[in-house]
Amino acid sequence: MDHQALLEQIARDVEPLLGTGTPAEYIPALAAVDPGRFGMAIAGLDGTVHGVGDWKRAFSTQSVTKVFALALALSLGGDSLWEHVGREPSGNPFNSLVQLEYENGVPRNPFINAGALVVTDRLQTLTGDASSELLEFLRQESGNPELSFDPEVAESESAHGDRNAALAHFMASYGHIANPVPALLDHYFWQCSIEMNCADLARAALFLARHGLRADGSRLLTRSEAKQINAVMLTCGTYDAAGEFAYRVGLPGKSGVGGGIVAVVPGRCTLGVWSPGLDRQGNSVAGVAALDRFTTLTGLSVF
């Protein structure tokens, strides 16, 4: 089946789910999104993209950016990152403080909020301007120079940012944060506010399907590092439902509370999908279902 026909089939299959689930409600900008939206895009290794539905409509990427921040921090700073953040699934909600205390302030993995704060802190130390560097990287990989922050979202995140402030101060109390907490939080909230569409997302992740090679052919990560990031996505990429996502979809993926998910078929292609209705774990209901259909129809699960 060609990609376009495949996407149209998937869109039909998930249509009954549109409007189910609940958009994120903790900030007004996310709560206002139409829950019936759905878009999906596939990017081939050469960057060719096919899409369906709202695949060209930008949305708030939120936690999906965590995987790009991780890749950039590893590329620029290397393995020493892993001294400050683990790579085990957490078994707790993404913004929980409980495990953090039992493990002396070292977050379990880079995709729970505490771990992502550590990654952004590292990126800030390495670049001096973490959120701008990340935006520039995403522009280059997606080929879309228009990508930008959404200031309203960033400010809204900041206004509702007490939980993340608690996480950052808590890790700082263990000496795991190098930058001042308020500045770190600013970069983190700006990072979360980046807007992309499904095509941007799929293209930007192609380096993970190309075993580390960027859009311009240069090497971002070693083959081994690319494999490792895919592994962390599979085991930790979808909040406290990573097991379920692996079970149903069987692909490395990273989700965000804006309703976006990026997934990787190593050596083959990448997928960007978006639908704002979330399940209880914070993953897009129609997005997960669409990826489930994708691996069922194509057999392209990693398992």
Added chain:
Amino acid sequence: MDHQALLEQIARDVEPLLGTGTPAEYIPALAAVDPGRFGMAIAGLDGTVHGVGDWKRAFSTQSVTKVFALALALSLGGDSLWEHVGREPSGNPFNSLVQLEYENGVPRNPFINAGALVVTDRLQTLTGDASSELLEFLRQESGNPELSFDPEVAESESAHGDRNAALAHFMASYGHIANPVPALLDHYFWQCSIEMNCADLARAALFLARHGLRADGSRLLTRSEAKQINAVMLTCGTYDAAGEFAYRVGLPGKSGVGGGIVAVVPGRCTLGVWSPGLDRQGNSVAGVAALDRFTTLTGLSVF
């Protein structure tokens, strides 16, 4: 590289690690094993096996049997199993009671001890003799009719079984155990005591590489169920180090405190590896290293 040459290369590479780590010490029969042992076997889809080192020497499979019990329970009883056990990584040691209490007695996944007790309980209800059925299944799939329990190990496990008794009674207090606890524990300890060698192990797991087909060509699991078990192995198969195993090895795998690990390359082959020295999470030091070398040398990681 052919399988035999590959295995010999791996054996040379891991030789410096032999004797490192610590064999399980909670029962005498395991503590007495020579920590310098190492064996590895690869089984092709057609059942052909190559091996190196102590690959024909039987060892105590312990928790490796949990993946076979899960497959059998799903095959015989279907999806309703998942009403009593989750499929999320746990973020806690394999024999912890903490998470179990917060989640009302429903174990996070079938590979922590609590979850494996639920699977054995289900298998007991379905067959009336869980441990014998499992042994018979392993004999058939491995093609080795000599496979047997080790009564000394089973009795020793029982004598040191207070933690597992606590788990079983605790779940029973929530109504999640259908059989009497003492009988359930007996079957569980017998299951853990099954002895196999690397070749047996690799062959017995081939149904997971063959998308559900047994050694005799009949179907044990649907393609989708086989994928699902591989996914659960990848996210939960190596105790509280599943993230690390996925990161380094990148294959579905299930380990045991006897030092054995079984791993699956979907659609390609299976691997059985054994070395008794364990790391702090309870996984074989040389075994994990050998699988790491395997995916590095062959590129056969799922990522």
Added chain:
Amino acid sequence: MDHQALLEQIARDVEPLLGTGTPAEYIPALAAVDPGRFGMAIAGLDGTVHGVGDWKRAFSTQSVTKVFALALALSLGGDSLWEHVGREPSGNPFNSLVQLEYENGVPRNPFINAGALVVTDRLQTLTGDASSELLEFLRQESGNPELSFDPEVAESESAHGDRNAALAHFMASYGHIANPVPALLDHYFWQCSIEMNCADLARAALFLARHGLRADGSRLLTRSEAKQINAVMLTCGTYDAAGEFAYRVGLPGKSGVGGGIVAVVPGRCTLGVWSPGLDRQGNSVAGVAALDRFTTLTGLSVF
């Protein structure tokens, strides 16, 4: 105000509460009790008792017996008991396993179920027949030779005893239990099944108001030990509501899910109260209210 008039005043004051709360429902024998019952007795240092309402009606003492078992174990075996059980409030429900795991199998105090199992285990080691020794002690102190176990309750507790079995096996896995778990549980369930009335209860506790002296004038505990038991009652005696009980009542007290509470005014008197309707923490609604009224009307709080 004399004791009789005082009790009648209290009985009138708490009347509107009778029938509120919920009797314990986990075993049929407790669930069947009329929730509208209420009795209260005061015992002076010389053993004189006054009572009101159902003060001569026997009820299931349940956890109230834990304080007598503790006194007997300390009297017979001395301070070494504290090597196996702490004396800090727990901050968790009385039958929780969570804290027990974080603290390596040492219960926080002798009044949560895990700690009471340690006390009974110790008493069993010291006497060879823990539950009978306790019954005999209660008969002597209460002056009521008719006190007895309720076999129906003991069997019912045993049939619903999985949570306590889990606690006992869990502590045994850490080496904190000296006797076989099934025998220990039997003694524990028999201990819980002892029936007493409010007068029995008040009289039996007088040694705590008499700074350690028994009914026959002999010394059970040193003055210091009696003080210590009162302190443990005040900080840990009423499940996860000890702070609230201290705040409202301000007396050392020990409650049970049968609806009984015993309280001590050091150097003055003791109180036994019973009403089966329980609040969410498992303490008698009318019983706590009656003790609250007692300290308010008399000023006899320890604070």
Added chain:
Amino acid sequence: MDHQALLEQIARDVEPLLGTGTPAEYIPALAAVDPGRFGMAIAGLDGTVHGVGDWKRAFSTQSVTKVFALALALSLGGDSLWEHVGREPSGNPFNSLVQLEYENGVPRNPFINAGALVVTDRLQTLTGDASSELLEFLRQESGNPELSFDPEVAESESAHGDRNAALAHFMASYGHIANPVPALLDHYFWQCSIEMNCADLARAALFLARHGLRADGSRLLTRSEAKQINAVMLTCGTYDAAGEFAYRVGLPGKSGVGGGIVAVVPGRCTLGVWSPGLDRQGNSVAGVAALDRFTTLTGLSVF
């Protein structure tokens, strides 16, 4: 025995302990204190004070101020405080976040740091200048107009304040903090920095021994409220060792990491004691021992 002779006896008894324990080390100003210091004072209901050792030497009161802040907040704002903070012992270290998460951001009691932040937040709302109001109150009750903040300590606390910032932001994320977090933290750190000596401390607490009456004879708290604060001190006043303190000393008490402890004998007297060497729970080694000697020598325990 008269008070002066009693204090001299106690000072001799605890002399071997001086220099044991470890002064608080998280801020330089506390770490620099001579660990061999010891002072103790007793205040009679009429305000007469006797003292021994360094009883006139000022020290950093730290958490001892929490009991005065609580009394002031209750006096000014009444019972509605208890909607935002509990009164149960915690079973966790004083600065833990774990329990706070399980209980949805409501601290267990007003004496763990989280609970004290809630009290200061309330006091700030009620007065507009929480720390100054508290200082003024302490000056009046102690009769010492020289009492003051130590700016070096306050700044040092602030510089090492990430854990408290985490607690405050975390509670703010649940809506339990009314004032801006940075301002709240400032008042909290100033409050902790108040310097007093043993005589000041004993005198300032007399309203708790006088059932609510202030130094000038006016009523600060109802008799019932004074009883309640004493109860909360006894069950929660000495960090995660309240059970031990009740067991050994048997008096309501509140300790601080500066090495000070205030204790109350309701209806009789108050005690202020100071020695900087702390045990593992953060309580003064010689201070607890001195109070233990006091109740042993006088029999003035509440039990």
